[in-house]
Amino acid sequence: MKARTYPFYFAGGALALYLIFFVIPSIMGIFYAFTDWNSYSTEVNFIGLNNFRTIFSSGAGQNYLHFIRNTIIFTITTIFLKTAIALGLALLLTGGIKRLSYFHRVVMYLPAVLPILVVSLVFKSILNPATGLLNTFLRNIGLDFLAQRWLVDIHLALPSVIAVDTWRGVGYIMVILIAGLMAIPDEYYEAASIDGASGLDSFWHITIPLLMPVLTVTTVLNLLYGLKVFDIVFVLTNGGPGRATDTVYTAIFDEFSKGRYGMATTLSTLLFFIMIILGYFVIRLMHRETEG
């Protein structure tokens, strides 16, 4: 009866597109990861675990572990920065101020709907060491020593990229946290204040525990985004200076454009397995949320 009212072929279109453009390339990728597939020869040879060995031993002139390290640093730092700043702003907009709260919410979410390409281009000019707005501003208020060579300095490039991405993503996380905060009943806070709890007590013993499920979701979103980060790095620094800011995805693009398809697909496959394992936990998490 159910199968007749809700025929499975309804799902066919979505399933077909998903299989063709997501699943099949990923499975092909696993196969090609064991080959020397490249643009210079039509032959594709099986080379076993060689590609993986190249990634995990950094002697081959290309420091792949460095890209993986950058990706992990980027991911972890942006998770912490975005969550902390977004939580601060969310608390401010739900409790600190009443008037204009919705206006601020709309403005702060704006960076999340702009193309990452555009955000990166504009920040490239803002962070220009000689003429950029940031350094001009710092010099004008007498803080010359803070005017750095942001995206050009090998030690500051990655932190600068992280800062720009935090700017871009914080409003999005904030909006989710605001919804979470508004779902906490006021009675809890009233009861706590009658019992003599301070604002800080309520924050640690009511807000944080009740916000935990939402914080988990935002962390997962930041995690999935961070591991796959590409656009912002590609446009801001293109992996430079040198290869100081290269991440896994920009390295894949680099290998791809040099015609080393086997290597590119090996990096992709590595990421695929990590994401699938994470995805499994994410789905269990979301599942629990929707059922509960």
Added chain:
Amino acid sequence: MIIRKIRGLFNHSVALVASLIMFIPVYLVVVNSLKTKVEASSMGAGLPTTLNWQNFAVVIERGKLLTAFGNSVLYAVGATLIGTTLAALAAYVLSRNRSRFNRFIYFFIIMGIAMPTNFVTLMKVMQLTHLINTQIGIILLYSATSIPFSVFLIYAFVGTLPRELDEAAIIDGCSPIRLFFSVIYPLLTPVLITAGVLNLLGIWNEFLLPLYYLNRSAYWPMTLAVYNFFGQFESDWSLVSADILLTILPVIIVYLFAQRFILSGMTAGSVKG
């Protein structure tokens, strides 16, 4: 009382500064798009001394923005319609008939939210299917990328619609297809708008897929056109700003009209009351 007032003032100032910081890039783009080349050379925050509206005419012509705009509309609208409709059909049957197999298919599809794209082998698939460097290819590709998240959003919403509707329609002799399109589809409107707007903006803003899979400049969307325009006119920030402004203007307009749906969609996906 005074302490309370000071605290209120402090809170408002912090919120205002935060909003200003969030708004700076858009502001910079707007003021610099109207400056002369010399005036805009440092992409400064000052107001333009003369209003150079001709910048827009120049970028529309030299940046081939009309074609690019047409392409972006075609890709974003086409892929959103295809992707959201297919996702709605799938989410509907998977949510209504929760057999063991269907549940597996549902999880299998939303796994795509986490799954990274393998651009190299996808290139191979695009070549084998002759979809590479074609507009229909990029539309199908974008439809596919929107499916996992749309299925996830719509699946949860279908669960809130009463089953009695379906039963009544079936008793009245509705076919499954008619039941979906004349009874269920209209009721899905709120979630379809949310999913649709998110997909529309996401596709409009994307530039990686065309960068890989469209090598003819006549097929480029706005974002890729801006990227290449920037490569050619890097020194001329007035023109680059004008080009950027024309690219983000539709995004900002859609956002301002649909912000309620966007903000609610974000939370529907992640917070369950």
